[in-house]
Amino acid sequence: MMEKLRHYARLVRLDRPIGIYLLLWPTLWALWFAAEGVPDFTILLVFVAGAVLMRSAGCAINDYADRDVDPHVARTKTRPLAAGLITPKEALGVFAVLSLLAFLLALLLNGLTIVLSLVAVLLAATYPFMKRFHHLPQVHLGAAFAWAIPMAFTAVTGVMPPLVAWLLFAAAVLWTTAYDTMYAMCDREDDLKIGVKSTAILFGQHDRVIIGVLQVLTLVLLAVVGWLSARGNWYWLGWAAAVGFSLYQQWLIRRREPLPSLQAFLNNHWLGMCVFVGLAADYAL
Template identity: 40%
Template sequence: MAGPQFPERAPGTPDLADMRPDDWVARWLPSSWGPYARLCRLDRPVGTWLTLLPCLAALVQAADGWPTLFRLFIFSLGALLMRGIGCCFNDIFDRDIDQKVERTRFRPLTSGQLSLKNALWFVLAQLAVCALLLFALNEYSRWLAVALVPIVIVYPLCKRFTYWPQVVLGIGFNWGMLMAWSDTQNVVPPGAIAMWLGAVLWQVGYDSIYAYVDVRDDIKLGLRSTALRFADKGKIWISGFYVATVALWLYGGMSMGMDWPYYVVMAVIAGHFIWQMSVFSLSRPDRNFMLFRANMAVGVLLVAAALAGTVLQ
């Protein structure tokens, strides 16, 4: 039986390469620092925001209002570092594969800007800083942080043996939501778990949109992703994940006793998801990349919902 047919990229599709020679890293950082900044994706902060914003929402809900500035600093730095560490491991494991993918061929390890030895030392340095952050957390949260490390390491390998690497990514990169509760309340209640599960499914949805950008390269290289699993039914699958996300966030809000403004913002988020699915197209990788980035707005709205449901009570 023939496999699913994916349309060719539309004419005029812009270059979606990860590395750009005219970004702020090239303009503002010393040339010797550039490969390290790009290895941990400092030049592409969207992923950091998508990691941090759900965590900030959880901090607000756990504090039942404004979290302390110290806790905001610790969790913000932790999100930046863990996202960077995840990207480093991804590039280390995929350095040979990235040579064969149009979008990733200029990454530091693939293009020879950085040696594997230096990349490993850089990862160890980031892990050392994360280890220092553990002293700012309670014991419960320290154990959760330790449990996160293998998830971050194994994620880049998942696309070699499962069509669901995005699930592992969602689990790991939203882990800070659970830690926000454990550190603030020393407990992770059912409502917090529902919010975290909703964020996991949200990430499966928007990262599947992103996966369609690389689908043809993945087929050639024998890699797997949710985009290949969903094939031409991507809109149905992703819509289902978005519906489940809203349902879990509604349950989480009710479980925590969020006030009515929380649900108003949730309605806006639902509307944003509807808009995404109306724009999503298998044949337009440039449009799908735009939709991936547009999920930063969902993260901001999630923080706004948490504030609306607590501060405005």
């Protein structure tokens, strides 16, 4: 039984929490903007736990969708489902249980947020299959991750999200598309052989330039949100750190090598954290 639980933990990447962080930071941005400071503790707890559950559920359904692909990719062939350590039915079961738990958590929030949570589940469930139909699965992932932003605003305010929320949503979609393209650059050769689609393949030799444009647009939108919200020096200090990390990531992917591209992807955790720390400090001080 313990061995099976360890396989389930690896299935949902509890040993690799980077996805939780990348989902959590925009969620926290939204909660602090919506509440104009520290949000209600229950709402904060629901969203933090929800981020962990939904990212984990997303990993389970992703491995189910890729069960015929992962065994042929060097980076993914040791995953529990690809290695035959668990069954596809078990992976679906894990996804269903985690999604249900996340939905039960959402029931602690207001009715509008509960309705929006259904969209979140739909986005998470459909994302892994998009790489078979079009070259923009990274944008779909961006929408899935960023959907926590309008949910956070409705949870705090009880009304439909304002313009600032949708600008923040757009920034998160662009940011996710940029960093997940860096991640896709690691698998580009394998994906081409297998026939899996990605923005890394679509962008081709223009990948670095397009990632740079996405990064600039993300930073511009974060600046606009900060300006509209009349944020102060601490926010702009966090924003400036995000600019620095974006430049560093461009340096890492300059030769399009798999390992540095993965490092650039991972570095986005620090970018998201700096924006949040600057925002939280600005409201606090």
